[in-house]
Amino acid sequence: xxxxxxxxxxxxxxxxxxxxxxxxxxxxxxxxxxxxxxxxxxxxxxxxxxxxxxxxxxxxxxxxxxxxxxxxxxxxxxxxxxxxxxxxxxxxxxxxxxxxxxxxxxxxxxxxxxxxxxxxxxxxxxxxxxxxxxxxxxxxxxxxxxxxxxxxxxxxxxxxxxxxxxxxxxxxxxxxxxxxxxxxxxxxxxxxxxxxxxxxxxxxxxxxxxxxxxxxxxxxxxxxxxxxxxxxxxxxxxxxxxxxxxxxxxxxxxxxxxxxxxxxxxxxxxxxxxxxxxxxxxxxxxxxxxxxxxxxxxxxxxxxxxxxxxxxxxxxxxxxxxxxxxxxxxxxxxxxxxxxxxxxxxxxxxxxxxxxxxxxxxxxxxxxxxxxxxxxxxxxxxxxxxxxxxxxxxxxxxxxxxxx
Ligand code: PMP
Numbered sequence: 001x002x003x004x005x006x007x008x009x010x011x012x013x014x015x016x017x018x019x020x021x022x023x024x025x026x027x028x029x030x031x032x033x034x035x036x037x038x039x040x041x042x043x044x045x046x047x048x049x050x051x052x053x054x055x056x057x058x059x060x061x062x063x064x065x066x067x068x069x070x071x072x073x074x075x076x077x078x079x080x081x082x083x084x085x086x087x088x089x090x091x092x093x094x095x096x097x098x099x100x101x102x103x104x105x106x107x108x109x110x111x112x113x114x115x116x117x118x119x120x121x122x123x124x125x126x127x128x129x130x131x132x133x134x135x136x137x138x139x140x141x142x143x144x145x146x147x148x149x150x151x152x153x154x155x156x157x158x159x160x161x162x163x164x165x166x167x168x169x170x171x172x173x174x175x176x177x178x179x180x181x182x183x184x185x186x187x188x189x190x191x192x193x194x195x196x197x198x199x200x201x202x203x204x205x206x207x208x209x210x211x212x213x214x215x216x217x218x219x220x221x222x223x224x225x226x227x228x229x230x231x232x233x234x235x236x237x238x239x240x241x242x243x244x245x246x247x248x249x250x251x252x253x254x255x256x257x258x259x260x261x262x263x264x265x266x267x268x269x270x271x272x273x274x275x276x277x278x279x280x281x282x283x284x285x286x287x288x289x290x291x292x293x294x295x296x297x298x299x300x301x302x303x304x305x306x307x308x309x310x311x312x313x314x315x316x317x318x319x320x321x322x323x324x325x326x327x328x329x330x331x332x333x334x335x336x337x338x339x340x341x342x343x344x345x346x347x348x349x350x351x352x353x354x355x356x357x358x359x360x361x362x363x364x365x366x367x368x369x370x371x372x373x374x375x376x377x378x379x380x381x382x383x384x385x386x387x388x389x390x391x392x393x394x395x396x397x398x399x400x401x402x403x404x
Contacts, residue, residue, distance in 0.1 A: 092166025182215030182333020
């Protein structure tokens with residue numbers, strides 16, 4: 001018998017499959033359980049026949065190129081098209097040379113981590129934050145410091161206090177990681193004033209900002225400003241990450257980074273030894289999908305579709321949740337974050353009971369917190385379940401909350 005354990009790196013040894021992940025994996029095929037645990041788009045929205053046509057054309061018409069190796073930073077036509085797309089949609093002006101196409105924005109997080117973090121470096125995040133970003137930063141050896149949030153996202157005054165205290169003890173922060181719109185998992189959107197404040201703080205304390213923006217292309221309320229930090233960035237301190245995952249299809253695995261030229265060049269070098277380049281074929285597909293207006297049409301369809309699911313979930317929560325459950329009212333993204341103010345209520349411990357007795361699943365919030373708190377919170381997804389499941393699932397969740 002070979003003892004494989006002794007061959008693993010310390011990184012591999014420190015990564016453990018979590019009980020929660022295994023529990024949630026088991027319910028995938030259980031029809032009796034309503035799951036709010038996923039974080040995925042509703043596949044009913046995938047523009048399948050249009051994508052089939054585009055794929056066919058990409059292979060038959062552009063096959064020599066589309067099936068070939070390509071440039072590490074991404075096809076120039078795609079980078080030009082993304083540059084135009086961001087200008088029109090978000091007011092971001094990015095030269096194609098400042099863009100690196102990535103294999104989903106998850107790879108962008110890995111590239112940022114590998115390029116910026118040495119073991120022991122401090123990264124500041126919202127508390128809670130996106131699990132797989134926490135994972136990527138920790139894998140690179142980062143020490144994470146979390147900043148409190150409220151309904152308007154990260155409290156930037158608390159952020160400044162944290163930076164002051166880190167700097168007063170000789171610490172150094174590499175970057176602030178933020179998900180300004182439709183936060184995963186918190187469901188919040190950073191207010192416009194705080195966005196400006198955050199940029200001022202980054203300049204004052206000489207840190208970079210990593211803006212992770214998968215969600216601002218689909219938002220549910222008119223009149224709420226969702227201008228990205230990148231579009232407001234006078235100091236050239238923002239590294240912007242986005243993705244086709246929520247506005248076209250995550251299986252294509254196409255995301256991108258916008259960074260100051262020198263940083264983009266560094267990212268390109270790091271990406272080179274990760275995967276040479278993101279798949280040329282899906283880059284072609286995304287390129288054509290944007291050029292044909294398919295992505296914008298998808299955004300127009302997805303926005304009211306998810307809004308109506310969000311509304312259904314909020315109204316079910318209003319009907320069923322007792323007043324000691326508070327929850328966010330997201331204007332973007334796919335999640336509502338709930339907090340149960342009841343002595344000893346522990347969503348991690350109760351997940352098994354939720355699944356087996358009440359036939360409903362959620363993601364326990366504790367894993368998203370970088371300081372070990374959040375035991376009484378849960379992330380609830382509204383994009384994937386049907387309206388009926390949303391109503392019935394929230395009723396079951398309310399039963400769990402009241403009875404356990
Ligand atoms: N960042 C955030 C905040 C996310 O919620 C997600 C997807 N759940 C990602 C990054 C990764 O997205 P992808 O790799 O599919 O582009």
